[in-house]
Amino acid sequence: MALVTGGSRGIGRAIAERLAGDGALVALTYSSDESAAREAVARIEKDGGRAVALKATLGRHGDAASLWAAFDAEVAAYAPLAAAPTGVGVDIIVNNAGIGRSADLAALTEQDFDEVFAVNVRAPFFVVQEGLKRLRDGGRIINISSGAARLAMPEIIAYSATKGALDNFTLNLAKSLGPRGITVNSVAPGIIDTDVNASWLRDNPEAEAQAASVAALGRVGQPEDVADIVAFLASDDARWVTGRVVDATGGSGL
Template sequence: MGTQQLEGKVALITGGSRGIGRAIAERLGRDGATVAITYARDEAAANEVVERIRKDGGRAVALHAPLGQPGDGAALWAAFDAQAGEYAPDGAVDIIVNNAGIGRSSDLASLTEEEFDEVFAVNVRAPFFIVQEGLKRLRDGGRIINISSGVARIAMPEIIAYGSTKGALDTFTLNLAKELGARGITANSVAPGVIDTDVNASWLRGNPEVEAHVASMAALGRVGQPEDVADIVAFLASDDARWVTGQVIDATGGYGL
């Protein structure tokens, strides 16, 4: 078990079935929060996360809530009401973690309008309307944590649209912090660098030269792990971070310094 400093809190985590989202869900669960995770396709993976949290003594539920289509925010909260009522009978939450996203895009020359629209729909529009729909549910003193990326500050033209979505997400965070501060709600972004997840497995794992190169770019000299990000999110979700808002927390291990 964790610190239990989130006991009595309800957390919604989008894209919680794998990678960084899974690590966040498991960490917040260990800290005592009731965790609702969303998934788009892999129900088995989502259920595995739920069972892992429950096995450790926590409370969790998985919600099928694909993102990227008009009305996805409202549909997500409808799924929350339908499936998480046992844990949140009043429909209220304390923590919203916008983690789900498309982690790729093409370069400027080859990017299509369809690809542009898709990555912005999932990475920017969905968090915006999830929060908009969730504001009446988010308790005073709550937390909004948006998972951004180091590419919002590091130029990577080969994934230009993806980087642009994360810059937009950081601006969204800044404005949320200003607007919601009177309610004691904090809003912050966490910006990971290269993290060893299944999304990056095809080019990172099993390739010592690539892994060594990525590690050499970080001041701390290694490839990031999902738990590195989850622990920062846990801090921001806790009362220890009550005086931190409107910030982008770099979680790259000092990449590109």
């Protein structure tokens, strides 16, 4: 059983599809685009997997409790296979949902600062806090960070800071949850061809070439590139990996 926040499109959708393909029942969340979420579920089911879509507006007080209440309700039919002492059990939590703010120190508003930290840091913190009641021993927590956390990028200073905070959250969780056999890792993508980047990247050969040149591997990343790394960390093959930030930038900034 897996929970993937922001799983209706982009990297989150690729993660949801890959985990479902590996046999997990996937609960994917969406904020507003219900049609995209239902399309993602339909695609997973068409490929023989199992998934449910949960509406979850993150970045607000009480968001984690509401999310997990919806999780319990939607996957209740599978409860005999996924029972836990509190609510329905879960094996994998992927904190993927996030927002960006393209502003430097001078331009960033207090509202934008609060919003990006609420969605990118506070929400994962409390999703995990509430989820630990359900997460089984030997489970997995995977936080989707960013290569921006290790680079100086003043034009997205707040976004980068949230990902640095998320990586530190990963480190501390790995230490505290290790006795339960739970591994916690971050995956840090670089430039990925998703809908978020479509306005400047797609159908723009010059922009694509520039983005590709940043990576040592010489191309723009695809959502599946990140999803495959997440799948590895979620598997038993990664049982001895915890507290790490796994670079998924294709060697950007080397």
